[in-house]
Amino acid sequence: MRGHRAAVLVGLVTAILYAVAWPTLHLTHQVPNPVQPIVAALAAWPFVLIRANPALGWAISAVSALVIPFVFDLVPASEYTYPWQVVHIIVIMALLLSVSLTAGPPTVVVAWISTVLLFLAETPREDGRGWAVGLTAMVVFGLLVRWLVLSRRQLAAEEQTSELERARRAILEEKARIARDLHDVVAHHMSMVVVQAQSAEYRLTSLSDEAKAEFESIGSTAREALNEIRGLLGVLRSDADTVERAPQPGVSQIQELLDGTRRTGISLSWSVTGDPAFLSELSGLTVYRILQESLANAARHCPGAHVTVALDYGTSVASLVVVNGPARIEVDASTLPEASGGSGIGGMRERAAAVGGTVETRALDDGGFEVRASVPVVPLA
Numbered sequence: 001m002r003g004h005r006a007a008v009l010v011g012l013v014t015a016i017l018y019a020v021a022w023p024t025l026h027l028t029h030q031v032p033n034p035v036q037p038i039v040a041a042l043a044a045w046p047f048v049l050i051r052a053n054p055a056l057g058w059a060i061s062a063v064s065a066l067v068i069p070f071v072f073d074l075v076p077a078s079e080y081t082y083p084w085q086v087v088h089i090i091v092i093m094a095l096l097l098s099v100s101l102t103a104g105p106p107t108v109v110v111a112w113i114s115t116v117l118l119f120l121a122e123t124p125r126e127d128g129r130g131w132a133v134g135l136t137a138m139v140v141f142g143l144l145v146r147w148l149v150l151s152r153r154q155l156a157a158e159e160q161t162s163e164l165e166r167a168r169r170a171i172l173e174e175k176a177r178i179a180r181d182l183h184d185v186v187a188h189h190m191s192m193v194v195v196q197a198q199s200a201e202y203r204l205t206s207l208s209d210e211a212k213a214e215f216e217s218i219g220s221t222a223r224e225a226l227n228e229i230r231g232l233l234g235v236l237r238s239d240a241d242t243v244e245r246a247p248q249p250g251v252s253q254i255q256e257l258l259d260g261t262r263r264t265g266i267s268l269s270w271s272v273t274g275d276p277a278f279l280s281e282l283s284g285l286t287v288y289r290i291l292q293e294s295l296a297n298a299a300r301h302c303p304g305a306h307v308t309v310a311l312d313y314g315t316s317v318a319s320l321v322v323v324n325g326p327a328r329i330e331v332d333a334s335t336l337p338e339a340s341g342g343s344g345i346g347g348m349r350e351r352a353a354a355v356g357g358t359v360e361t362r363a364l365d366d367g368g369f370e371v372r373a374s375v376p377v378v379p380l381a
Contacts, residue, residue: 017091018041018087020044021088024085028080029074029075030073030074030075049095057098058099061095062111062115069122081124092115096135190222190229213263220260220263251279251284254291258309268306270309273311274313275313282355286354286357287318287320287373290375291311291322295322301369302369303327309322313377317375318376319374320372320373325366352373352375355376355379357376360373
């Protein structure tokens with residue numbers, strides 16, 4: 001809107017200058033009537049380029065100022081002694097100022113020297129020197145204004161950069177604080193779980209083989225969780241622009257996830273169909289995390305229930321259905337672990353939506369729960 005108004009204003013000023021130059025041309029120069037509109041246009045119309053291309057406008061105005069005095073004589077009876085109309089002088093000065101404000105240094109030097117030499121050569125008596133000084137002062141003024149504007153823009157850009165840097169540092173400090181809290185609280189206790197599970201068979205002499213296998217399963221699961229926590233801590237402690245991310249789980253780890261879940265004592269059955277080769281890395285990670293979160297929710301909210309997993313790798317969409325029955329064991333909810341890191345059902349939906357998929361959940365009539373996920377094999381933009 002602002003640029004449109006400026007263009008309208010330039011067009012209006014150009015029209016006014018032309019309306020003044022044409023009717024008054026016969027008072028200063030001996031120009032045939034049919035040629036007067038053209039000569040007046042050479043004097044006024046270059047002003048229309050003052051915003052779009054002031055260097056080109058100045059060049060047209062300067063060349064016409066050089067040619068007109070040699071082609072058309074002044075009116076003998078007139079007291080006007082300048083070789084150009086007043087409109088022509090106004091236009092060439094305005095264009096020179098615009099060049100000094102916007103053009104590159106070589107263009108500014110060429111325009112300044114050429115205009116000064118033109119006025120020194122063509123203006124009468126001693127006026128040329130005054131014009132040379134005035135034109136030089138005008139160019140210097142334009143350069144100073146330009147320097148001031150550029151300096152303020154640079155200062156504003158540096159202030160914005162500093163503000164962004166301060167915000168980035170604040171985020172990094174907050175991430176480091178979260179990492180410390182996670183390390184002090186979660187990682188410490190997880191490490192203790194691993195140590196206790198691995199040393200149980202040496203500390204307790206009356207363990208059966210089933211109990212030893214159970215402790216081994218607990219230790220394995222805790223080690224896996226501890227490794228993921230350490231990876232998360234590494235990300236939190238690093239700058240997001242330079243961190244090197246560790247390989248994320250995908251479809252190749254789904255079988256390990258199912259086996260590990262069954263080893264924890266959960267009654268689990270599954271069926272996997274299709275070819276996972278079509279699935280992209282990001283979509284594979286999404287399927288893995290949704291399945292991981294669904295199994296964790298089933299273990300937490302319906303302990304002892306049988307869980308069924310159906311996974312189909314289609315050519316365009318991977319479908320996942322996780323169904324668990326009602327709880328079979330009464331457990332104090334305060335003693336259960338938190339969900340596996342997916343922020344619950346909301347987190348699963350966000351993960352699926354990020355790649356163009358969907359997650360639908362519903363409570364079953366028998367007290368169980370069902371999760372249905374649909375993930376494109378290639379993430380959608």
